[in-house]
Amino acid sequence: MKDLINELQLKNERLESEISFKNGLISMLSHDSKELFGNFLWIIEALEEKTISEEDFFNLLPQIKSDAQKNLQTIKDSTSWLKTQYGEFKIKPEKIIVMDLFHHFEEKYAAKLKEKNIKFHFKGDSNAFVTTDRLLLDYVLDKILDNAVKYSLPGQDIYLQEVTEGDQVILSVVDSGTGMAEKYVSTIFTYENPIFQGTSGEKGAGLSLKIVKNFVSLMRGNIQIISAENAGTTVSLFL
Structure with missing residues:
Protein backbone atom coordinates (compact mmCIF):
# COMPACT_ATOMS: atom_id res chain seq x y z
CA MET A 1 0.00 0.00 0.00
CA LYS A 2 2.84 2.36 0.93
CA ASP A 3 4.63 1.64 -2.38
CA LEU A 4 1.43 2.36 -4.29
CA ILE A 5 1.00 5.70 -2.50
CA ASN A 6 4.62 6.66 -3.21
CA GLU A 7 4.18 5.72 -6.88
CA LEU A 8 1.00 7.82 -7.14
CA GLN A 9 2.74 10.77 -5.47
CA LEU A 10 5.64 10.49 -7.91
CA LYS A 11 3.28 10.38 -10.89
CA ASN A 12 1.40 13.39 -9.51
CA GLU A 13 4.63 15.36 -9.11
CA ARG A 14 5.67 14.52 -12.67
CA LEU A 15 2.26 15.57 -13.98
CA GLU A 16 2.39 18.87 -12.10
CA SER A 17 5.91 19.47 -13.43
CA GLU A 18 4.79 18.77 -17.03
CA ILE A 19 1.78 21.07 -16.70
CA SER A 20 3.98 23.84 -15.26
CA PHE A 21 6.49 23.38 -18.09
CA LYS A 22 3.82 23.50 -20.80
CA ASN A 23 2.09 26.55 -19.29
CA GLY A 24 5.42 28.36 -19.04
CA LEU A 25 6.30 27.46 -22.64
CA ILE A 26 2.96 28.73 -23.97
CA SER A 27 3.35 31.95 -21.97
CA MET A 28 6.91 32.48 -23.26
CA LEU A 29 5.98 31.86 -26.90
CA SER A 30 2.97 34.18 -26.64
CA HIS A 31 4.89 36.99 -24.91
CA ASP A 32 7.98 36.85 -27.12
CA SER A 33 5.98 36.65 -30.35
CA LYS A 34 3.82 39.65 -29.40
CA GLU A 35 6.90 41.64 -28.41
CA LEU A 36 8.81 40.81 -31.61
CA PHE A 37 5.97 41.49 -34.06
CA GLY A 38 4.96 44.55 -32.07
CA ASN A 39 8.47 45.95 -32.51
CA PHE A 40 8.43 45.11 -36.22
CA LEU A 41 5.13 46.97 -36.72
CA TRP A 42 6.25 49.93 -34.63
CA ILE A 43 9.50 50.49 -36.51
CA ILE A 44 7.84 50.10 -39.95
CA GLU A 45 4.96 52.43 -39.07
CA ALA A 46 7.37 54.97 -37.58
CA LEU A 47 9.34 55.00 -40.84
CA GLU A 48 6.17 55.29 -42.94
CA GLU A 49 4.90 58.17 -40.81
CA LYS A 50 8.38 59.76 -40.80
CA THR A 51 8.48 59.93 -37.00
CA ILE A 52 11.98 58.44 -37.17
CA SER A 53 14.71 59.10 -39.70
CA GLU A 54 16.10 56.49 -42.06
CA GLU A 55 19.36 56.65 -40.11
CA ASP A 56 17.57 55.83 -36.84
CA PHE A 57 15.66 53.06 -38.63
CA PHE A 58 18.85 51.36 -39.79
CA ASN A 59 20.44 51.86 -36.35
CA LEU A 60 17.58 49.85 -34.81
CA LEU A 61 17.90 46.92 -37.23
CA PRO A 62 20.73 45.10 -35.37
CA GLN A 63 18.56 44.93 -32.21
CA ILE A 64 15.55 43.74 -34.23
CA LYS A 65 17.74 41.10 -35.88
CA SER A 66 19.04 39.91 -32.49
CA ASP A 67 15.49 39.61 -31.13
CA ALA A 68 14.37 37.72 -34.24
CA GLN A 69 17.27 35.25 -33.89
CA LYS A 70 16.36 34.67 -30.23
CA ASN A 71 12.72 34.02 -31.11
CA LEU A 72 13.66 31.71 -33.97
CA GLN A 73 15.77 29.64 -31.57
CA THR A 74 12.83 29.45 -29.16
CA ILE A 75 10.62 28.10 -31.95
CA LYS A 76 13.27 25.54 -32.97
CA ASP A 77 13.64 24.37 -29.36
CA SER A 78 9.87 24.16 -28.95
CA THR A 79 9.60 22.12 -32.16
CA SER A 80 12.23 19.67 -30.87
CA TRP A 81 10.24 19.22 -27.67
CA LEU A 82 6.89 18.88 -29.48
CA LYS A 83 8.26 15.94 -31.47
CA THR A 84 8.52 13.99 -28.21
CA GLN A 85 4.95 14.78 -27.16
CA TYR A 86 2.83 13.65 -30.09
CA GLY A 87 2.51 10.63 -32.33
CA GLU A 88 4.35 7.42 -31.59
CA PHE A 89 7.58 8.86 -30.21
CA LYS A 90 9.64 6.20 -28.48
CA ILE A 91 13.15 6.16 -27.08
CA LYS A 92 15.50 4.29 -29.42
Whole structure:
Protein backbone atom coordinates (compact mmCIF):
# COMPACT_ATOMS: atom_id res chain seq x y z
CA MET A 1 0.00 0.00 0.00
CA LYS A 2 2.84 2.36 0.93
CA ASP A 3 4.63 1.64 -2.38
CA LEU A 4 1.43 2.36 -4.29
CA ILE A 5 1.00 5.70 -2.50
CA ASN A 6 4.62 6.66 -3.21
CA GLU A 7 4.18 5.72 -6.88
CA LEU A 8 1.00 7.82 -7.14
CA GLN A 9 2.74 10.77 -5.47
CA LEU A 10 5.64 10.49 -7.91
CA LYS A 11 3.28 10.38 -10.89
CA ASN A 12 1.40 13.39 -9.51
CA GLU A 13 4.63 15.36 -9.11
CA ARG A 14 5.67 14.52 -12.67
CA LEU A 15 2.26 15.57 -13.98
CA GLU A 16 2.39 18.87 -12.10
CA SER A 17 5.91 19.47 -13.43
CA GLU A 18 4.79 18.77 -17.03
CA ILE A 19 1.78 21.07 -16.70
CA SER A 20 3.98 23.84 -15.26
CA PHE A 21 6.49 23.38 -18.09
CA LYS A 22 3.82 23.50 -20.80
CA ASN A 23 2.09 26.55 -19.29
CA GLY A 24 5.42 28.36 -19.04
CA LEU A 25 6.30 27.46 -22.64
CA ILE A 26 2.96 28.73 -23.97
CA SER A 27 3.35 31.95 -21.97
CA MET A 28 6.91 32.48 -23.26
CA LEU A 29 5.98 31.86 -26.90
CA SER A 30 2.97 34.18 -26.64
CA HIS A 31 4.89 36.99 -24.91
CA ASP A 32 7.98 36.85 -27.12
CA SER A 33 5.98 36.65 -30.35
CA LYS A 34 3.82 39.65 -29.40
CA GLU A 35 6.90 41.64 -28.41
CA LEU A 36 8.81 40.81 -31.61
CA PHE A 37 5.97 41.49 -34.06
CA GLY A 38 4.96 44.55 -32.07
CA ASN A 39 8.47 45.95 -32.51
CA PHE A 40 8.43 45.11 -36.22
CA LEU A 41 5.13 46.97 -36.72
CA TRP A 42 6.25 49.93 -34.63
CA ILE A 43 9.50 50.49 -36.51
CA ILE A 44 7.84 50.10 -39.95
CA GLU A 45 4.96 52.43 -39.07
CA ALA A 46 7.37 54.97 -37.58
CA LEU A 47 9.34 55.00 -40.84
CA GLU A 48 6.17 55.29 -42.94
CA GLU A 49 4.90 58.17 -40.81
CA LYS A 50 8.38 59.76 -40.80
CA THR A 51 8.48 59.93 -37.00
CA ILE A 52 11.98 58.44 -37.17
CA SER A 53 14.71 59.10 -39.70
CA GLU A 54 16.10 56.49 -42.06
CA GLU A 55 19.36 56.65 -40.11
CA ASP A 56 17.57 55.83 -36.84
CA PHE A 57 15.66 53.06 -38.63
CA PHE A 58 18.85 51.36 -39.79
CA ASN A 59 20.44 51.86 -36.35
CA LEU A 60 17.58 49.85 -34.81
CA LEU A 61 17.90 46.92 -37.23
CA PRO A 62 20.73 45.10 -35.37
CA GLN A 63 18.56 44.93 -32.21
CA ILE A 64 15.55 43.74 -34.23
CA LYS A 65 17.74 41.10 -35.88
CA SER A 66 19.04 39.91 -32.49
CA ASP A 67 15.49 39.61 -31.13
CA ALA A 68 14.37 37.72 -34.24
CA GLN A 69 17.27 35.25 -33.89
CA LYS A 70 16.36 34.67 -30.23
CA ASN A 71 12.72 34.02 -31.11
CA LEU A 72 13.66 31.71 -33.97
CA GLN A 73 15.77 29.64 -31.57
CA THR A 74 12.83 29.45 -29.16
CA ILE A 75 10.62 28.10 -31.95
CA LYS A 76 13.27 25.54 -32.97
CA ASP A 77 13.64 24.37 -29.36
CA SER A 78 9.87 24.16 -28.95
CA THR A 79 9.60 22.12 -32.16
CA SER A 80 12.23 19.67 -30.87
CA TRP A 81 10.24 19.22 -27.67
CA LEU A 82 6.89 18.88 -29.48
CA LYS A 83 8.26 15.94 -31.47
CA THR A 84 8.52 13.99 -28.21
CA GLN A 85 4.95 14.78 -27.16
CA TYR A 86 2.83 13.65 -30.09
CA GLY A 87 2.51 10.63 -32.33
CA GLU A 88 4.35 7.42 -31.59
CA PHE A 89 7.58 8.86 -30.21
CA LYS A 90 9.64 6.20 -28.48
CA ILE A 91 13.15 6.16 -27.08
CA LYS A 92 15.50 4.29 -29.42
CA PRO A 93 18.53 3.21 -27.37
CA GLU A 94 21.73 2.56 -29.28
CA LYS A 95 25.40 2.18 -28.45
CA ILE A 96 27.14 5.56 -28.79
CA ILE A 97 30.92 5.91 -28.55
CA VAL A 98 31.64 8.96 -26.39
CA MET A 99 34.74 9.85 -28.42
CA ASP A 100 32.58 9.98 -31.57
CA LEU A 101 30.32 12.47 -29.79
CA PHE A 102 33.34 14.60 -28.95
CA HIS A 103 34.57 14.67 -32.56
CA HIS A 104 31.04 15.47 -33.79
CA PHE A 105 30.78 18.55 -31.57
CA GLU A 106 34.40 19.51 -32.14
CA GLU A 107 33.57 19.80 -35.85
CA LYS A 108 30.14 21.37 -35.34
CA TYR A 109 31.50 24.10 -33.06
CA ALA A 110 34.80 24.66 -34.90
CA ALA A 111 33.84 28.14 -36.13
CA LYS A 112 32.47 29.35 -32.78
CA LEU A 113 35.46 27.96 -30.89
CA LYS A 114 37.89 29.61 -33.31
CA GLU A 115 36.02 32.92 -33.11
CA LYS A 116 36.49 33.00 -29.33
CA ASN A 117 39.90 31.31 -29.34
CA ILE A 118 38.53 28.53 -27.13
CA LYS A 119 40.04 25.04 -27.07
CA PHE A 120 37.79 21.99 -26.72
CA HIS A 121 39.29 18.89 -25.04
CA PHE A 122 38.20 15.34 -24.22
CA LYS A 123 39.00 13.78 -20.84
CA GLY A 124 38.20 10.16 -20.07
CA ASP A 125 38.25 6.69 -21.63
CA SER A 126 38.41 7.00 -25.43
CA ASN A 127 36.67 3.61 -25.72
CA ALA A 128 33.80 4.46 -23.37
CA PHE A 129 30.25 4.27 -24.69
CA VAL A 130 26.74 5.05 -23.52
CA THR A 131 23.52 3.31 -24.56
CA THR A 132 20.72 5.80 -25.03
CA ASP A 133 18.69 7.72 -27.62
CA ARG A 134 21.09 9.47 -30.01
CA LEU A 135 18.75 12.31 -31.03
CA LEU A 136 17.92 13.24 -27.45
CA LEU A 137 21.54 13.03 -26.28
CA ASP A 138 22.70 15.09 -29.27
CA TYR A 139 20.19 17.84 -28.45
CA VAL A 140 21.10 17.82 -24.75
CA LEU A 141 24.87 18.01 -25.26
CA ASP A 142 24.46 20.58 -28.03
CA LYS A 143 22.58 22.98 -25.76
CA ILE A 144 24.96 22.44 -22.83
CA LEU A 145 28.03 23.00 -25.01
CA ASP A 146 26.43 26.04 -26.64
CA ASN A 147 26.02 27.61 -23.19
CA ALA A 148 29.60 26.70 -22.26
CA VAL A 149 30.89 28.54 -25.34
CA LYS A 150 28.49 31.42 -24.82
CA TYR A 151 29.63 32.09 -21.25
CA SER A 152 33.35 31.45 -21.75
CA LEU A 153 35.89 34.20 -22.29
CA PRO A 154 38.39 34.15 -25.18
CA GLY A 155 41.33 31.84 -24.50
CA GLN A 156 39.52 29.63 -21.97
CA ASP A 157 39.22 25.84 -22.34
CA ILE A 158 36.13 23.62 -22.39
CA TYR A 159 36.15 19.88 -21.64
CA LEU A 160 33.86 17.00 -22.45
CA GLN A 161 34.59 14.66 -19.57
CA GLU A 162 33.60 10.99 -19.27
CA VAL A 163 33.54 8.89 -16.11
CA THR A 164 32.15 5.34 -15.93
CA GLU A 165 30.96 4.02 -12.57
CA GLY A 166 29.59 0.50 -12.88
CA ASP A 167 26.58 0.62 -15.21
CA GLN A 168 26.40 4.41 -15.05
CA VAL A 169 28.15 6.78 -17.45
CA ILE A 170 28.65 10.39 -16.36
CA LEU A 171 29.18 12.92 -19.15
CA SER A 172 30.17 16.42 -18.07
CA VAL A 173 30.72 19.65 -19.97
CA VAL A 174 33.21 21.69 -17.94
CA ASP A 175 34.05 25.35 -18.56
CA SER A 176 35.90 28.03 -16.61
CA GLY A 177 33.74 30.89 -17.82
CA THR A 178 31.58 33.48 -16.07
CA GLY A 179 29.54 30.95 -14.12
CA MET A 180 26.64 32.09 -11.95
CA ALA A 181 25.88 32.78 -8.31
CA GLU A 182 24.58 29.82 -6.30
CA LYS A 183 21.18 31.50 -5.80
CA TYR A 184 20.53 31.26 -9.55
CA VAL A 185 21.52 27.60 -9.95
CA SER A 186 18.38 26.35 -8.17
CA THR A 187 16.14 28.34 -10.56
CA ILE A 188 17.92 27.38 -13.81
CA PHE A 189 15.20 24.90 -14.84
CA THR A 190 12.30 27.21 -13.96
CA TYR A 191 10.73 30.17 -15.72
CA GLU A 192 11.81 32.43 -12.86
CA ASN A 193 15.50 32.26 -13.71
CA PRO A 194 17.17 35.44 -15.07
CA ILE A 195 18.50 35.50 -18.64
CA PHE A 196 22.21 36.31 -18.89
CA GLN A 197 24.06 37.64 -21.90
CA GLY A 198 27.05 35.73 -23.23
CA THR A 199 30.59 37.13 -23.09
CA SER A 200 30.20 38.40 -26.68
CA GLY A 201 26.68 39.75 -26.15
CA GLU A 202 24.93 36.50 -27.19
CA LYS A 203 21.28 36.36 -26.18
CA GLY A 204 19.04 33.42 -25.39
CA ALA A 205 15.44 32.87 -24.36
CA GLY A 206 16.30 30.66 -21.39
CA LEU A 207 14.23 27.79 -22.77
CA SER A 208 16.85 25.28 -23.92
CA LEU A 209 17.91 24.01 -20.46
CA LYS A 210 14.28 23.43 -19.49
CA ILE A 211 13.90 21.17 -22.53
CA VAL A 212 17.28 19.60 -21.72
CA LYS A 213 15.98 18.53 -18.31
CA ASN A 214 12.85 17.10 -19.92
CA PHE A 215 14.92 15.11 -22.44
CA VAL A 216 17.28 13.82 -19.74
CA SER A 217 14.22 12.48 -17.89
CA LEU A 218 13.06 10.77 -21.10
CA MET A 219 16.49 9.08 -21.24
CA ARG A 220 15.93 7.96 -17.61
CA GLY A 221 18.93 9.96 -16.48
CA ASN A 222 19.68 12.86 -14.17
CA ILE A 223 21.33 16.23 -14.65
CA GLN A 224 23.41 18.21 -12.17
CA ILE A 225 24.73 21.77 -12.47
CA ILE A 226 27.57 23.06 -10.32
CA SER A 227 28.51 26.68 -10.85
CA ALA A 228 30.15 29.61 -9.12
CA GLU A 229 30.34 33.23 -10.19
CA ASN A 230 33.49 33.92 -12.24
CA ALA A 231 34.66 30.33 -11.62
CA GLY A 232 32.95 28.38 -14.37
CA THR A 233 30.22 25.77 -14.66
CA THR A 234 30.09 21.98 -14.77
CA VAL A 235 26.97 20.35 -16.19
CA SER A 236 26.86 16.59 -15.64
CA LEU A 237 24.58 13.97 -17.17
CA PHE A 238 24.14 10.73 -15.21
CA LEU A 239 23.05 8.14 -17.77
